[in-house]
């Protein structure tokens with residue numbers, strides 16, 4: 661009951677207060693020795709903390725980053741915090757479809773399994789820009805690139821079944837209804853927070869669609885939101901929010917906890933396509949007017965297929 665109350669009242673639940681109250685009842689996680697885990701966007705913030713969490717459990721962790729120097733710095737931090745860590749750096753810009761293809765090609769040529777794929781890299785840009793593929797940057801980074809990466813790594817994931825894909829969404833998606841006619845925020849003046857929330861809604865819908873598609877191959881797909889976490893991204897993109905919430909924000913480890921739990925624990929394997937926060941499933945809508953139609957969902961999937969040129 662306390663858990664649900666924290667969830668519905670948002671403010672305490674999303675902060676470190678909610679985390680501390682809930683974490684009192686949690687079990688330790690099993691060893692992940694021998695499991696291969698990719699965490700995208702692992703140079704800092706929640707991604708780096710998730711990578712450290714997986715390394716602590718003994719997994720072979722790959723930090724998927726777009727900048728080699730920042731990636732090596734992050735790997736050094738993991739090794740210094742977890743001295744026996746198995747950690748490596750993989751180069752890939754997830755907003756760039758050619759980069760995603762090049763990474764997937766060399767990764768699948770050299771690896772035999774992938775146990776956990778965490779789509780954590782995310783952006784909230786202040787202005788509308790398009791990538792070299794001609795896709796709006798928020799949509800490219802948060803939605804289309806991860807879609808293509810999942811598509812291209814699906815065989816490796818299936819080879820490690822039961823395996824897991826974890827999409828990092830945001831509580832901000834509760835405010836958004838999928839606008840399938842304007843997925844790339846081209847109409848009217850650009851509102852970065854709105855564009856971001858819409859991509860985070862899209863991630864949750866695609867989680868459900870991928871879950872249906874990959875279920876028979878032994879790959880489960882979940883999404884989660886980390887709460888409000890003090891990270892370089894929040895400091896830069898939401899400075900006022902960061903200042904007002906100050907010490908109430910979660911630290912990166914608290915924000916990453918449910919990612920590591922979804923990747924390691926047995927309980928998440930019993931379902932697929934769910935939305936989680938603090939190790940519990942959560943509703944995907946708070947109000948009826950954010951609900952999308954089946955036709956909207958199909959159009960979102962078709963747009964990702966078309967933009968990532970997989971069909």
Ligand SMILES: NC(=O)c1ccc[n+]([C@@H]2O[C@H](COP(=O)([O-])OP(=O)(O)OC[C@H]3O[C@@H](n4cnc5c(N)ncnc54)[C@H](OP(=O)(O)O)[C@@H]3O)[C@@H](O)[C@H]2O)c1
Nearest residue numbers: 701703705706753754755780781782830888889891892893
């Ligand atoms: N912090 C929060 O309160 C909060 C709340 C809800 C959801 N989230 C979600 O949690 C995830 C992590 O958030 P965060 O706050 O930790 O963010 P952050 O501090 O901004 O870190 C974002 C990470 O993504 C990487 N990245 C960005 N674009 C990339 C690209 N094109 N290719 C590869 N990597 C890229 C960044 O790498 P560089 O070093 O190269 O920039 C960085 O490692 C995001 O998906 C975010 O939407 C966060």
